[in-house]
Amino acid sequence: xxxxxxxxxxxxxxxxxxxxxxxxxxxxxxxxxxxxxxxxxxxxxxxxxxxxxxxxxxxxxxxxxxxxxxxxxxxxxxxxxxxxxxxxxxxxxxxxxxxxxxxx
Amino acid sequence: xxxxxxxxxxxxxxxxxxxxxxxxxxxxxxxxxxxxxxxxxxxxxxxxxxxxxxxxxxxxxxxxxxxxxxxxxxxxxxxxxxxxxxxxxxxxxxxxxxxxxxxxxxxxxxxxxxxxxxxxxxxxxxxxxxxxxxxxxxxxxxxxxxxxxxxxxxxxxxxxxxxxxxxxxxxxxxxxxxxxxxxxxxxxxxxxxxxxxxxxxxxxxxxxxxxxxxxxxxxxxxxxxxxxxxxxxxxxxxxxxxxxxxxxxxxxxxxxxxxxxxxxxxxxxxxxxxxxxxxxxxxxxxxxxxxxxxxxxxxxxxxxxxxxxxxxxxxxxxxxxxxxxxxxxxxxxxxxxxxxxxxxxxxxxxxxxxxxxxxxxxxxxxxxxxxxxxxxxxxxxxxxxxxxxxxxxxxxxxxxxxxxxxxxxxxxxxxxxxxxxxxxxxxxxxxxxxxxxxxxxxxxxxxxxxxxx
Numbered sequence: 001x002x003x004x005x006x007x008x009x010x011x012x013x014x015x016x017x018x019x020x021x022x023x024x025x026x027x028x029x030x031x032x033x034x035x036x037x038x039x040x041x042x043x044x045x046x047x048x049x050x051x052x053x054x055x056x057x058x059x060x061x062x063x064x065x066x067x068x069x070x071x072x073x074x075x076x077x078x079x080x081x082x083x084x085x086x087x088x089x090x091x092x093x094x095x096x097x098x099x100x101x102x103x104x
Numbered sequence: 105x106x107x108x109x110x111x112x113x114x115x116x117x118x119x120x121x122x123x124x125x126x127x128x129x130x131x132x133x134x135x136x137x138x139x140x141x142x143x144x145x146x147x148x149x150x151x152x153x154x155x156x157x158x159x160x161x162x163x164x165x166x167x168x169x170x171x172x173x174x175x176x177x178x179x180x181x182x183x184x185x186x187x188x189x190x191x192x193x194x195x196x197x198x199x200x201x202x203x204x205x206x207x208x209x210x211x212x213x214x215x216x217x218x219x220x221x222x223x224x225x226x227x228x229x230x231x232x233x234x235x236x237x238x239x240x241x242x243x244x245x246x247x248x249x250x251x252x253x254x255x256x257x258x259x260x261x262x263x264x265x266x267x268x269x270x271x272x273x274x275x276x277x278x279x280x281x282x283x284x285x286x287x288x289x290x291x292x293x294x295x296x297x298x299x300x301x302x303x304x305x306x307x308x309x310x311x312x313x314x315x316x317x318x319x320x321x322x323x324x325x326x327x328x329x330x331x332x333x334x335x336x337x338x339x340x341x342x343x344x345x346x347x348x349x350x351x352x353x354x355x356x357x358x359x360x361x362x363x364x365x366x367x368x369x370x371x372x373x374x375x376x377x378x379x380x381x382x383x384x385x386x387x388x389x390x391x392x393x394x395x396x397x398x399x400x401x402x403x404x405x406x407x408x409x410x411x412x413x414x415x416x417x418x419x420x421x422x423x424x425x426x427x428x429x430x431x432x433x434x435x436x437x438x439x440x441x442x443x444x445x446x447x448x449x450x451x452x453x454x455x456x457x458x459x460x461x462x463x464x465x466x467x468x469x470x471x472x473x474x475x476x477x478x479x480x481x482x483x484x485x486x487x488x489x490x491x492x493x494x495x496x497x498x499x500x501x502x503x504x505x506x507x508x509x510x511x512x513x514x515x516x517x518x519x520x521x522x523x524x525x526x527x528x529x530x531x532x533x534x535x536x537x538x539x540x541x542x543x544x545x546x547x548x549x550x551x552x553x554x555x556x557x
Contacts, residue, residue, distance in 0.1 A: 019128075019129060019157065020157075021125045050157070052154065052158060052161060053161070053219055054161060058212075060209070064212070082150070087154065090222055090223075091215050091218070092209065093209060095209065
């Protein structure tokens with residue numbers, strides 16, 4: 001997993017899965033970065049093969065936390081695989097996280 | 105951390121994982137590979153993978169200290185028309201909510217059960233004394249997938265092609281094992297011959313005649329969907345005009361299911377001295393059959409009902425079987441489902457008993473899930489509610505047990521239309537005869553009182 005800062009954007013990539021087993025680590029790694037009050041957080045899911053309900057919960061927690069630091073913070077999910085997209089749609093969280101199909 | 109694979113064959117996967125979140129992902133990946141190897145369509149693979157992950161996460165996350173020392177068991181079984189996913193855990197367990205709702209979009213928790221329920225066609229959760237079993241079913245609507253060389257399919261290329269055709273649903277492609285896996289015809293006939301013998305054995309398990317009991321009437325029906333099935337019922341007359349009713353459904357069909365049915369029936373009969381304690385009888389049989397059943401990853405759901413004729417009551421114990429339905433002429437109805445795991449799941453499973461008072465004119469219906477899972481041509485299930493509705497109608501018409509059975513069968517025939525049943529169907533009806541004003545029939549309790557000064 002790689003975390004980069006660019007302007008007001010925090011970008012996370014290289015995430016192979018976001019599930020019960022690793023979401024705690026994922027969250028604590030990012031929580032530290034939220035001190036910088038990024039306005040935009042991009043989670044690149046192009047390499048994420050699997051996400052479960054705990055993974056989803058962690059994305060929500062990240063969004064809730066980012067907003068506590070910066071009212072206008074937006075979390076975007078980049079290029080999710082079909083299975084992850086389906087999970088987001090099923091749980092209606094595609095309405096919360098704008099999906100961006102380009103991996104750029 | 106890798107899951108321990110116990111048995112892997114063409115149609116069954118069984119694995120154990122330690123009670124640790126890190127073990128869930130590798131286990132679920134093993135399940136996904138198994139499903140992919142069976143040529144299951146991608147959407148279904150994704151659905152099963154996710155549902156299993158949620159189920160295993162729950163099993164691990166909610167386990168208490170004692171539960172953490174036990175592995176979580178996962179089993180995937182490929183039956184003729186469904187995938188059965190089973191997760192057995194040792195967490196304290198919970199009550200599955202009657203309706204599972206999505207939490208608000210800002211909530212960080214509480215979507216697991218919703219995901220499972222949304223992705224699966226059928227969800228049942230059995231909360232046991234020290235273990236719980238989550239059983240998920242996904243219907244295989246197209247007949248696609250399933251390795252044509254797998255052991256379960258061997259029965260499918262019999263000369264009686266009725267079966268391959270019977271799996272067809274309107275507008276869906278048929279997977280034809282005959283075309284994809286041609287075999288020498290001699291083998292077909294040998295297998296068919298062997299199955300015919302097994303079928304004869306299975307038919308011989310059913311009661312040839314129903315006993316005549318004071319104040320009671322019985323009527324039964326058992327239809328095998330294939331050459332040999334795992335359903336049967338039995339009626340054991342006991343001392344004191346008591347009788348033990350047995351209804352069982354061995355998971356799976358074919359020769360192995362019939363053989364387990366025969367073993368189960370024999371055990372019940374040889375331990376008939378325990379028949380007055382149905383729960384104890386189930387727990388003994390479970391311990392006796394556990395190794396055999398779990399060794400081949402099979403299980404049995406069963407119901408034992410002791411009819412205490414002179415007390416006008418039933419004592420019922422159930423091993424994960426469908427609820428008993430009861431209705432009386434006063435328009436009251438109820439469903440009874442005593443707690444208990446299917447046989448072959450847990451060696452030390454605990455079975456409970458429920459008692460049902462039989463009033464004059466009560467009718468009680470025992471059945472197997474093949475009956476309520478009968479489909480109509482649109483693919484819809486008959487369902488338990490419909491069965492209950494028929495029962496109440498029949499009782500309000502005052503139909504005696506044999507006529508009530510005929511009414512059920514006519515209703516079933518009409519419901520399924522030209523769709524042949526894909527699972528065994530079993531039905532057993534008990535009637536406590538009502539008092540008639542013309543005095544032709546004296547109600548049981550009064551008759552007894554007359555005899556005893």
